[in-house]
Amino acid sequence: MNTTVVTGLPSEAEATLAKESGRQLSLYLSSKEDAQLIRVIDQAGEHEAVQIPTAAYRLLIDILAQMAQGNSVSLIPVHAxxxxxxxxxxxxxxxxxxxxxxxxxxxxxxxxxxxxxxxxxxxxxxxxxxxxxxxxxxxxxxxxxxxxxxxx
Incomplete structure (x- = not known):
């Protein structure tokens, strides 16, 4: 089965981080656009702009909200x-x-x-x-x- 599973419940630190990052990401959600532009920065400070579908951006915010509540998250494709x-x-x-x-x-x-x-x-x-x-x-x-x- 092609699923992505986050095993185990998030730690308290992960839940806190998920809550804050989800809140920050939701501030920049533009529902008027088909895609969202985000900037990814690696540990060396290199960065790149990445465009993702708005639906995927919303899903990321939903995942973070579930983790913030201490829930484990699984993604299952509809046709799985x-x-x-x-x-x-x-x-x-x-x-x-x-x-x-x-x-x-x-x-x-x-x-x-x-x-x-x-x-x-x-x-x-x-x-x-x-x-x-x-x-x-x-x-x-x-x-x-x-x-x-x-x-x-």
Whole structure:
């Protein structure tokens, strides 16, 4: 899988640095432009201007914001294919339970040899559908509790 993973949680010093650098970068974000021009300076003082897409600049600010909150960050391309273990980890379920979901047709998959692969997009769609279904059930239970004057 082509992912970039920052393993482990950021240290307190990294979180503080991420907070400050994210704040500084956000001051220079120009949403009117398709690209942002940044200057990179190396340890020797050499510098070069680099133009990056505005979407990537925003993503960098979002990554820094997550690190500032003490969160670990992973980047997963939308078209990535996940192993069953990676998909199970993303859903926070066991791999055997995920395989049952796949075999039941709840999440599309395909096989590479004998191994199942799940597209990241399909996993996100399942996760969103599951969240919506849970929210709907919670609203129905809440409405029933109100009708029965259960004090909720």
């Amino acid at each position: 294919e996940l192993t069953t273990q990676e998909a199970a980890d993303m859903l926070n379920v066991s791999r055997p339970y995920l395989v049952k979901l796949l075999d039941a047709g709840d999440i599309p998959f395909h096989k590479v040899g004998t191994h199942r692969r799940v597209r990241y997009q399909d996993l996100v769609q399942y996760k969103n559908r599951n969240y919506t279904d849970r929210l709907k059930a919670l609203e129905e239970l809440s409405a029933q509790a109100q009708e029965l004057n259960m004090g909720y």
